Amino acid sequence: MKAIEVIDDLKRRFPNEPEYIQAVEEVLTTIEDTYNEHPEFERYNLIERLCIPDRIFSFRVSWIDDAGKVRNNMGYRIQHNNAIGPYKGGIRFHSSVNQSILKFLAFEQTFKNSLTTLAMGGAKGGSDFSPRGKSDMEVMRFCQAFIAELWRQIGPDTDVPAGDIGVGGREVGYMYGYYKKMAREFTGTFTGKGLEFGGSLIRPEATGYGNCYFLLNMLATRGIDIKGKRVAISGSGNVATYTAQKLLELGAVVVSMSDSSGSIYVPDGITPAMLDYIFELKNVYRGRISEVAEEYPELVKYYPGERPWHHVKCDIAMPSATQNEIDGDDARALLANGCIAVSEGANMPSTPEAIKEFLAAKILYAPGKAANAGGVATSGLEMAQNSQKLSWTAEEVDAKLKQIMANIHEQCVKHGTEPDGYINYVKGANVAGFMKVARAMMAQGVL
Secondary structure, three states: OOOOHHHHHHHHHOOOOHHHHHHHHHHHHHHHHHEEEEEEHHOOOOOHHHHHEEEEEEEEEEEEOOOOOOEEEEEEEEEEOOOOOOEEEEEOOOOOOOOOHHHHHHOOOOOHHHHOOOOOOOEEEEEOOOOOOOHHHHHHHHHHHHHHHHHOOOOOOOEEEEOOEEHHHHHHHHHHHHHHHHHHOOOOOOOOOHHOOOOOOOOHHHHHHHHHHHHHHHHHHHOOOOOOEEEOOOOHHHHHHHHHHHHHHOOEEEEEEEEEEEEEOOOOOOOHHHHHHHHHHHHHOOOOOOOHHHHHHOOEEEEEEOOOOOOOOOOOEEEOOOOOEHHHHHHHHHOOOOOOOOOOOOOOOEEEHHHHHHHEEEEEEEEHHOOOHHHHHHHHHHHHHHHHHHOHHHHHHHHHHHHHHHHHHHHHHHHHHHOOEEEEEHHHHHHHHHHHHHHHHHHHOOO
């Protein structure tokens, strides 16, 4: 297999899907040598089968707003690969959603789920509907219309969706309720459910906590203590806020957060009280991050329309907002300001140019498919609890999460350590995730 030839062919076939091509290119260029050590893979054209999703569902979602007007959005579900378990991946509601973004996310999800060692395949779904500014009733009507089209394609042993950007506990609850009505069954078909109806403790916190646990494992390879380290975070949703919460618990200094309107810089560090305010602001009042600067004018600086990477001096960056939020210039600014580690809470937040800068500088760099796998890992634990009709304690789930993140780190070190001792976590994560899926596909024949 020549990665460049496969990538060029995919560009020809899918010319308007840049995010999908970017994700495929990042994986293929790192696994090429490993793939070519197994000629049986090439005989069965495994790489093309792995790159192209098993199936794609796209559909119109018609719903009625509070004024009685009929609105229309697009809905999608990408079922990418189920070689190691039922399709598993979140649902994203955001105006930017399109088929390219969901294909990249489903592709990434396949390897991320493989890394967890749990029996989960890869999928992703969503809509260009945005919950922002919508009433609870409008969100409910949209979620029900979305599931009216999708419910036949999902199930506890078929495809298990979860939340993502724009889809929190409220949206999952509405979707699960309508699925339950249509399917006439109470099963673990969704994860991220409320605790009252099958949800798992630690699930909302899991992506952020897991990223911190992965970061601790990375820092330990160089004997670095996280206490006192200045950490820049982007985003202000669940991933960002729970990352910040765990970092404060570990003794780090969190100096930034952001949303689509801009970013805040807190030179002396976000306090627990300030973080509580941010959490309430974003989750209860659905406000903007600029309001934090208005509430704490002496402590917080606000930068409208800017990401936090240029104006913040930090030891560690944890991008937790969205894809391609760190470009080459951002990466160089981070390095110039003393950044020694980047651990991704979002999916593919660094552009290829940024990744090259991080790897060339030999800093600790953890790609999202490894560092943020704690969220889907805990979704897998929720599936296990649902199957057994059990509910584990927060301590039990957290202990399992820590062990899973340690195991993912161990796989990355095993497959990513270079001759000079530098751990290339990108290569390590891609090779480890790929080999498990590839072996499962080979064992099951051409499907």
